[in-house]
Amino acid sequence: MDDTAIDYTEVFQSLPGMVALLTPDLVYVDANREFLHMAGRTREQVVGRHLGDVFPDNPHNEGASGMRNLASSLKRVAATGERDAMALQRYDVENPERPGEWDERYWSPVNAPVFGPDGTVVLLVHRIEEVTELIRARGGPTGSRARVLEAELYTRARELQEVNERLRQAHAREREVALALQEAMLPAHRLGGRHHAAVRYRPAVGALNVCGDWYDIVDLVGGHRMGVAVGDVVGHGLEAAGVMGQLRSALSAACRVASGPGEALNVLGRYANVVDGAESATAVATFIDFDQHMISYSSAGHPPPVLVHPDGRVQFLDQATDPPLDARPDPFPRPQAFTPYTEGATLVLYTDGLIERRGEDIDTGLERLADSLGRHRAEDPESLADAVLLELLPPGGATDDTALVIVRL
Known part of the structure; x- marks a missing residue:
């Protein structure tokens, strides 16, 4: 079988796990069946809309930052052209059937670039592994082990964010110094x-x-x-x-x-x-x-x-x-x-x-x-x-x- 005989649209829709495509401006252009099913959204509710509009952070949780973290990762991939595997994230997802109610979910995201013919990033591949049931199985949604695990996850996520920010600032300083050195010579x-x-x-x-x-x-x-x-x-x-x-x-x-x-x-x-x-x-x-x-x-x-x-x-x-x-x-x-x-x-x-x-x-x-x-x-x-x-x-x-x-x- 050659490439012309493969229906890549169907391949994308049949991929195991949640997979979506976004523009560098973070607008959804496609999502596979598993993504829509697990997110509880229809294709019309996702495609053509901005990431933050489809999945806003939980306004009732001051510590909710999963969507902001995801947006930062996607923008970083668009700017650098490099793949980014994120730390485990908690996203509270609004129940589409009961507005105002938010479901506690845990995700393991990986984001990667898609390059155009001129070498620029034209699309972002966003793949998610749903691990909510695994987290709950380790102690139950309201058990003490789950609360301890959740606290650990938040702590590790904050630590990783701080490390990433320090690295970003260090890289930015290195770039400025290198450019100044280069231009001076x-x-x-x-x-x-x-x-x-x-x-x-x-x-x-x-x-x-x-x-x-x-x-x-x-x-x-x-x-x-x-x-x-x-x-x-x-x-x-x-x-x-x-x-x-x-x-x-x-x-x-x-x-x-x-x-x-x-x-x-x-x-x-x-x-x-x-x-x-x-x-x-x-x-x-x-x-x-x-x-x-x-x-x-x-x-x-x-x-x-x-x-x-x-x-x-x-x-x-x-x-x-x-x-x-x-x-x-x-x-x-x-x-x-x-x-x-x-x-x-x-x-x-x-x-x-x-x-x-x-x-x-x-x-x-x-x-x-x-x-x-x-x-x-x-x-x-x-x-x-x-x-x-x-x-x-x-x-x-x-x-x-x-x-x-x-x-x-």
């Missing part, structure tokens, strides 16, 4: 005269997704020349930002003394082998000779730069590709290639957050980038950078950092 564009560069950096969405993307623009000795580079460190948070700073500084120094971008990346690769956290880091370096109208370039596992010609032709600079920086423990010359350009062309360097999407071939992202650059090529670099980011990044932000450098030649 990324240079502003410094070109003047006829040549202008636009630079952009967009951090990933989510509390922990500060990554190690970087860019650099350096003046080179010997003639009217300039070096432009971008790179990407695998990892998140302060560690990735720190490694990014080390590699960016090392490449900046190497470019100033190297005979070409291949030699500069070769030096950087040897350095990356002794830097903790630089595993699988990538970079691409370009040297622009404005007098000769020539670009030399070399890539260490990084997506290729793009040269947009004044006539609209889009050329990917992919003739000097090599593995990531730390791929070779021993020195080995990295390749470099040359390509001429005419005045008015545009050179574009970027990191993979601009083109990669979950479940999508990278060639699709490269085609999308080429199309956007071709259509907006006549715009000044600042406007071109804004247009590319607007068209290529998801509306809610990407799940990976994005660095972009655009130089008008």
